[in-house]
Amino acid sequence: MINFxxxxxxxxxxxxxxxxxxxxxxxxxxEKGFDGASTRLIxxxxxxxxxxxxxxxxxxxxxxxxxxxxxxxxxxxxxxNLGNDDSISAWxxxxxxxxxxxxxxVNNNCFQKLLYQxxxxxxxxxxxxxxxxxxxxxxxxxxxxxTEGIANGEFKTDIDIPMVIATLYGTKNYxxxxxxxxxxxxxxxxxxDNMIETKLKPQIKSFMKNLLKAYLHN
Amino acid sequence: MINFxxxxxxxxxxxxxxxxxxxxxxxxxxEKGFDGASTRLIxxxxxxxxxxxxxxxxxxxxxxxxxxxxxxxxxxxxxxNLGNDDSISAWxxxxxxxxxxxxxxVNNNCFQKLLYQxxxxxxxxxxxxxxxxxxxxxxxxxxxxxTEGIANGEFKTDIDIPMVIATLYGTKNYxxxxxxxxxxxxxxxxxxDNMIETKLKPQIKSFMKNLLKAYLHN
DNA sequence: CAAAGTTAATCAAACGATTGATTAAAGTAA
DNA sequence: TTACTTTAATCAATCGTTTGATTAACTTTG
Numbered sequence: 348m349i350n351f352x353x354x355x356x357x358x359x360x361x362x363x364x365x366x367x368x369x370x371x372x373x374x375x376x377x378e379k380g381f382d383g384a385s386t387r388l389i390x391x392x393x394x395x396x397x398x399x400x401x402x403x404x405x406x407x408x409x410x411x412x413x414x415x416x417x418x419x420x421x422x423x424x425x426x427x428n429l430g431n432d433d434s435i436s437a438w439x440x441x442x443x444x445x446x447x448x449x450x451x452x453v454n455n456n457c458f459q460k461l462l463y464q465x466x467x468x469x470x471x472x473x474x475x476x477x478x479x480x481x482x483x484x485x486x487x488x489x490x491x492x493x494t495e496g497i498a499n500g501e502f503k504t505d506i507d508i509p510m511v512i513a514t515l516y517g518t519k520n521y522x523x524x525x526x527x528x529x530x531x532x533x534x535x536x537x538x539x540d541n542m543i544e545t546k547l548k549p550q551i552k553s554f555m556k557n558l559l560k561a562y563l564h565n
Numbered sequence: 566m567i568n569f570x571x572x573x574x575x576x577x578x579x580x581x582x583x584x585x586x587x588x589x590x591x592x593x594x595x596e597k598g599f600d601g602a603s604t605r606l607i608x609x610x611x612x613x614x615x616x617x618x619x620x621x622x623x624x625x626x627x628x629x630x631x632x633x634x635x636x637x638x639x640x641x642x643x644x645x646n647l648g649n650d651d652s653i654s655a656w657x658x659x660x661x662x663x664x665x666x667x668x669x670x671v672n673n674n675c676f677q678k679l680l681y682q683x684x685x686x687x688x689x690x691x692x693x694x695x696x697x698x699x700x701x702x703x704x705x706x707x708x709x710x711x712t713e714g715i716a717n718g719e720f721k722t723d724i725d726i727p728m729v730i731a732t733l734y735g736t737k738n739y740x741x742x743x744x745x746x747x748x749x750x751x752x753x754x755x756x757x758d759n760m761i762e763t764k765l766k767p768q769i770k771s772f773m774k775n776l777l778k779a780y781l782h783n
Numbered sequence: 784c785a786a787a788g789t790t791a792a793t794c795a796a797a798c799g800a801t802t803g804a805t806t807a808a809a810g811t812a813a
Numbered sequence: 814t815t816a817c818t819t820t821a822a823t824c825a826a827t828c829g830t831t832t833g834a835t836t837a838a839c840t841t842t843g
Contacts, residue, residue, distance in 0.1 A: 364792095378686070382600035386829060396794050401830060460685065467678065468596070469745045479745050486750060509750045510736070510772040516746075517739030518732045527687045527697055528734075532704060532727045554728040561779040604803060614820055616805080625803060 365403055366417075368393045373414050377461040381411060412474060415465075418458055419481055422451075429488060437496030438563070442556055444489065448515075449552045453543055456523045463520055486512055493563075502563040511562070515555065522551070583621055584635075586611045591632050595679040599629060630692060633683075636676055637699055640669075647706060655714030656781070660774055662707065666733075667770045671761055674741045681738055704730055711781075720781040729780070733773065740769070 371393040375384045386407050390397040404410035429440055452459055466478060489512050496502035522529040526537050533550070535542045589611040593602045604625050608615040622628035647658055670677055684696060707730050714720035740747040744755050751768070753760045 380598050380600060380686070382598055383686075385827080387827090396792095397829090398795090398831080399793070402792075407829060463743060464682075464685070466743045466745050467682070468598070469743075475745060479749075482746060483749070486746070507768070507772045507775075509747075509752070510768065510776075512750060513739045513747060514732060514736045514776065517735035517737070518728070519735070520739055521731045521735030525681060525684045525687075527684050527693060528700060528704070529727075529731060531697075531701070532730060534727070550725070550728065554725045557725075558728075558732065558776070558780050562776050603801080605801090614818095615803090616821090617819070619804060620818075 364395070368395060368400070368403065369410075369414055369417060372410055373461060374457050376411065376414065377457045377464065380464060414458075414461070415474060415478065418455070419477070422481060429492070431491075437492050437499065437501045438560075440492045441496070441559060441563070444492070445515075445552055445555045445559075448485075448519075449548055449555070452519060453523065453548055453551065456543075459520070460524050463524060489515070496563065500565070503565055506563055511559065514558075518555070519551065522547070582613070586613060586618070586621065587628075587632055587635060590628055591679060592675050594629065594632065595675045595682065598682060632676075632679070633692060633696065636673070637695070640699060647710070649709075655710050655717065655719045656778075658710045659714070659777060659781070662710070663733075663770055663773045663777075666703075666737075667766055667773070670737060671741065671766055671769065674761075677738070678742050681742060707733070714781065718783070721783055724781055729777065732776075736773070737769065740765070 368389075372384075372389050375389050375392055378384075379388070386400050387397055389410075390400055400407070400410055404413050429444060432440070435443075462478060462482075465475065466482075469475065490508060493502065493506070493508045493511060497504055497506065522533070522537060530537050533547070535546055537543065537547055586607075590602075590607050593607050593610055596602070597606070604618050605615055607628075608618055618625070618628055622631050647662060650658070653661075680696060680700075683693065684700075687693070708726060711720065711724070711726045711729060715722055715724065740751070740755060748755050751765070753764055755761065755765055
């Protein structure tokens with residue numbers, strides 16, 4: 348019976364069982380943390396036998412790593428080559444980045460939570476290094492855009508580039524990672540998919556543009 | 566021998582054993598998370614017998630709660646009555662808040678990490694509610710200051726108050742909670758106490774003032 | 784074609800290790 | 814003594830993992 352329901356879900360979402368387990372594990376890990384999420388809980392939430400996790404992913408850690416490997420590739424190209432495009436102004440690039448980032452990232456808020464949860468542990472592991480490199484690519488690109496904007500006179504000369512970047516990521520993280528604070532603060536449930544689409548996304552994009560426009564521009 | 570060293574440390578830091586255990590536990594919890602930090606690890610790091618934790622704090626959860634109870638009182642009065650003071654402008658209040666917040670919060674970065682780690686779990690517990698209420702007091706105060714600034718014409722009428730607050734806390738959290746990102750970004754080790762004092766604090770304060778000044782002001 | 788063999792997928796049960804917690808005894812200071 | 818601290822040993826529960834058996838779907842063989 349459960350398998351019937353499961354198969355229906357899988358069929359609808361056009362994903363195989365392995366991917367489905369990864370989806371569930373991503374959510375559970377993001378809610379409970381790596382140590383707080385037992386393999387028994389993950390497997391029961393996914394409706395599969397406990398042994399299947401080891402069968403598919405080798406170990407709990409293997410499952411954890413696979414969650415990240417699956418997403419890393421799709422995050423690589425968020426704003427690739429945006430910094431090298433000479434046909435648009437630095438400010439237009441910033442706006443484009445804010446739009447893309449706001450779209451992509453808010454859609455993956457479970458993963459985002461998990462990502463920064465892992466980064467926060469700051470253990471020196473292969474995974475952490477890989478994630479840092481992944482995130483640093485975007486940071487570097489942002490750095491390039493901002494530097495260019497200063498050089499060509501679009502932006503003020505005394506802007507604090509690292510802090511601007513920290514503001515961009517930090518504001519988003521605060522909202523996504525602490526809904527217990529941000530929901531009452533914003534006045535709507537930021538865990539509600541409908542609210543995310545109709546209110547949160549436009550609000551974040553609009554605010555970040557206005558904020559940075561005021562700070563960056565001459 | 567270990568007890569001798571411990572007693573020397575305690576003597577130097579002028580704190581009793583219970584407080585010392587809480588300090589160690591705060592750090593370990595912030596590094597490993599609640600589930601990742603075993604009572605054996607905490608007790609060995611603190612140089613005390615495992616049973617002492619239960620003797621002093623009743624349970625692992627009791628120890629965890631005590632860490633927060635100890636800090637909550639000192640966080641209550643960060644900016645009490647700042648919003649009600651009519652003798653200074655809203656912008657001066659914001660500056661004062663940024664200074665106080667930047668000072669207090671960066672000094673307690675282990676606790677801050679732990680705090681937002683727990684808030685991020687968004688489980689509905691007494692502790693979470695208490696922490697939310699504690700943080701909400703500051704949010705409310707900020708709200709009051711910003712609303713006042715709009716009303717008296719100091720600030721623009723179309724500023725997004727909730728997002729301003731999210732930016733203020735989010736930027737700080739990003740820097741404190743993900744040193745693996747913020748250290749290479751800022752160009753110095755934000756875990757180094759000396760760097761925190763000489764570079765990070767002034768930089769955060771200065772940047773937040775400039776950023777908000779540009780965004781808020783007419 | 785049908786029988787035999789092979790494979791991957793799935794399961795309940797159990798493994799050893801570790802967890803948080805408890806105990807009873809020993810130590811310490813007033 | 815008496816009351817408070819500290820200890821090593823031990824507890825049941827839970828952890829991640831492994832096992833051996835069973836199922837179902839293909840392949841091969843005669």
